[in-house]
Amino acid sequence: MCTALTLKTKDGYHLFGRNMDIEFSFNQAVTLVPRNFTYTNRAIDKSEKTKYAMIGMGTIIDNHPCYAEAMNEKGLSCAGLNFPRYSHWEEETMEGKINIPPYDLILWAVGNFESISELKPELEKVHIVGKPLNENTPLPTLHWILSDTKGDCIVIENTMEGLKIFDNKVGVLTNAPTFDWHITNLVQYIKVSPTQPSETILGEENINPLGQGDGGRGLPGDFSSTSRFVKAAFLRSNSVLGDDELSGIVEFFHILSGVSMIRGSVVTPQNINDITQYTSCMCQEKGIYYYNTYNNNQINAIDMKKENLDGKEIKVFEYRDKQVINYEN
Known part of the structure; x- marks a missing residue:
């Protein structure tokens, strides 16, 4: 499960x-891949080279960077989210097409394109x-959300019906079912408002709110994909930002905390607790990757533009999962 956000x-x-x-x-960690990085495309068993440097959370398997989400030096960003029962991968390669395994779509898209408008024509191939x-390593079940510094945002889904590209105007994504279903489902919450409800009359009885804090009445509060989509879309649409980037970052983390999973609230069929392992926020213009973790809610920041983007090796930063407390005395 997961929730992605743009702001x-x-x-x-x-x-x-x-x-x-x-x-x-x-085994995740913030990972920087330099420009002109050579990797093996397992779908065709050939070496390929990226164009742009990128940073994001991922893991290295057999010297192969596998990103959960990443952005490049031009600001194009992509995240892969779990898409069980709906994602579909082809069994064979196809001549004349861009053949990619699912775990490499982020590496390919973020590694080679500056913007959604540049990427879109290539996605058709x-x-x-x-x-x-x-x-x-089992194959992942994924769909993807991508965003750029022009404010364009899309969702990519590959199902039994083929590859589909959706313009994403609500700026969020969760998990199954398909993105167009989630958009249709928002209609059920068309009357939800952040404002305090007013007095109403039922029969001859005046009905008044019990107290302050009744805004958002009717929003779902569980952790299902469908509920998180609705709540994240509502919080994003009604967020009030200050005048600077830092205010936006603060609100970004608050919005995602509103749909985060707390240990014990979601238990898998294997009797394991599903939790929000980490939350990330990338400033796409500055190239700064911010994150905190379940065990350490301090926000950590890594600026990719302070690194050598023409280096020859992948750089992995320590995953800071131990709580940091500012003791005042």
Whole structure:
């Protein structure tokens, strides 16, 4: 499970990030891949090279960077979210197509394009092939949200019906079912308002709110994909930002905390607690990756533009999962 979010600050910066809701750690860490990085496309067993440097949360498997979400030096960002029962991968490659395994779509898109408008025509050629990274790593079930510094946002889904691209005007994504279903479902909440409800009359009885804080009445409060989509869309649409980027970052983390999973609230069929392992927020213009974790709610920041983007090696930053407390005395 997961929730992804986009947000624009009052001073014009674009933010992109997500909650990573999962019942286990996957050896994740903030990972910087330099420009002109060469990797093996397992779908066609050939070496390919990226164009742009990128930073995001991921894991290295057989010297192969596998990103959960990432942004490049131009600001194009992408996150993969779990899409069980709906995602579909082709069994064979197709000549004349861009054959990509699902775990490489982020690496390919963020590594080679500056914007959604540049990427979109190439997506029509994409053929997602279900070839595992290795025999010990199962294929993921994913759909993707992408955003750029122009404010464009799309969702990519590959189902039995083929690859579909949706313009995402609500700026959020969760999990199954399909994105167009989630948009239709928002109609059920068309009357939900952040304002305090007023007095009403039923029969001859005056009905008044019991107290302050009744805004948002009717919003779902559970942790299902459908409920998180509605709540995140509502919180994003009604968020009140200050005048600068920092205010936007603060609100970004607050919005995602409103749909985060607390240990014990969601238990998997294997009797394991599903939690929000981390929350990320990327400033797409500045190239700064912010994150906090379930065990450490201090916000950590890594500026990719302070690193050598022409380096030859992947750089992995320590995953700071131990709580930091500011003791005043």
